[in-house]
Amino acid sequence: MQEPLKLDIVISFPDHGFHLRFDPWSQRLRLIEIFDIKRLQMRYATSLIGGSSTLATFVAVYALFGPTFPGVYDKERSVYMLFYPGLSFAFPIPAQYADCCQDREAELPLEFPDGTTPVTCRVSIYDGSADKKVGVGSLFDKAIAPSLPVGSLYMEEVHAKLGEELHFTVGGQHIPFGASPQDVWTELGRPCGIHQKQVDQMVIHSASDPRPRSTLCGDYFYNYYTRGLDILFDGQTHKIKKFIMHTNYPGHADFNSYIKCNFIILGSDFAGTSAEVHSYKNKITPNTKWEQVKEILGDCGRAAIQTQGSTSNPFGSTFVYGYQNIAFEVMKNGYISTVTMFQS
Numbered sequence: 001m002q003e004p005l006k007l008d009i010v011i012s013f014p015d016h017g018f019h020l021r022f023d024p025w026s027q028r029l030r031l032i033e034i035f036d037i038k039r040l041q042m043r044y045a046t047s048l049i050g051g052s053s054t055l056a057t058f059v060a061v062y063a064l065f066g067p068t069f070p071g072v073y074d075k076e077r078s079v080y081m082l083f084y085p086g087l088s089f090a091f092p093i094p095a096q097y098a099d100c101c102q103d104r105e106a107e108l109p110l111e112f113p114d115g116t117t118p119v120t121c122r123v124s125i126y127d128g129s130a131d132k133k134v135g136v137g138s139l140f141d142k143a144i145a146p147s148l149p150v151g152s153l154y155m156e157e158v159h160a161k162l163g164e165e166l167h168f169t170v171g172g173q174h175i176p177f178g179a180s181p182q183d184v185w186t187e188l189g190r191p192c193g194i195h196q197k198q199v200d201q202m203v204i205h206s207a208s209d210p211r212p213r214s215t216l217c218g219d220y221f222y223n224y225y226t227r228g229l230d231i232l233f234d235g236q237t238h239k240i241k242k243f244i245m246h247t248n249y250p251g252h253a254d255f256n257s258y259i260k261c262n263f264i265i266l267g268s269d270f271a272g273t274s275a276e277v278h279s280y281k282n283k284i285t286p287n288t289k290w291e292q293v294k295e296i297l298g299d300c301g302r303a304a305i306q307t308q309g310s311t312s313n314p315f316g317s318t319f320v321y322g323y324q325n326i327a328f329e330v331m332k333n334g335y336i337s338t339v340t341m342f343q344s
Helices: 058-065 095-100 181-188 274-279 290-297
Strands: 009-013 018-022 029-034 041-044 047-050 072-074 079-084 087-092 122-125 157-161 165-168 174-176 193-198 216-224 229-233 240-246 262-266 304-306 318-323 326-330 336-342
Touching: 047 058, 058 079, 058 087, 157 240, 174 181, 174 240, 181 216, 262 336, 290 318, 290 326
Parallel strands: 157 262
Antiparallel strands: 009 018, 018 029, 029 122, 041 047, 072 079, 079 087, 087 122, 157 165, 165 174, 193 216, 216 229, 229 240, 240 336, 304 318, 318 326, 326 336
8 A cells, every 4th residue: 555644444344235444544433334235234223224124215214213304415426315413324316316306405305206215325324423414425524533532542642752761641651761561560551462572683783793592582572552562671681672663554564463653753852842742843753754754864774674475474575774773664655664762
């Protein structure tokens, strides 16, 4: 995917006739679209509609959900849209009955002159708190994900100070390099997973000691999948030595293993407060493409190529670029997949 921030992330269930649309930036569900009503039976209160046994006709929908304002007729698509809060139905109108529906504002097409009633071809389910008319085509609004509750940790802004610490802005925690597992457990809670690190694959590039000591190097990770974060501890000192932050973009081998980490990377020259972070010129975020990173940090030379083979990773290799205190794993489309912070 060349531009993962321009298109929805869609999970499709063709056997059940619906798909889920997620906002590409926040990666939160914004819209459920049912495109084959015969394959999916819906329940409202104690009544059923749709499926192979109960046709979702205009009459049936109106009888179940009750009165509502007149809908909108899209003449170009020959579709009549009927709206309820957080819910809309699309009904195809045959060309011979187009005159039954006025342009835009239309009467309710409960029945056609021949006695038939239209059957819905699409149902859209979305957040009903905003006064939006979400439907098929450009005439209608785009569904957006509902607001997060106050204090939600989802997509929490994480300020990453190079060579120093991570600052979690909702909870107010500061996790510096050198912190212990007890410190991290106290501040962030129980990790989602803990696993021992295999031998460091980059140690061969080290001028000081390129020899792998053993299959397991003794270092270990705390995995916080719900924060998009891995923390690596030194196996001997039990102090933090690396932070790995994940963007969770489609097209990467780890996609959907982590929630996106909403990081803001700040250079060592940043001396402002949290309120001044957004005005900082040289910040790097999950939206920053690799060419912009090079403009901020300068050229770092050739990349190391990271690949797991087509069996483990059908999306192909990625490129790892290293700077002092930080390394970026970059996908072929120029977007950052992971950021690793360490102390040189």
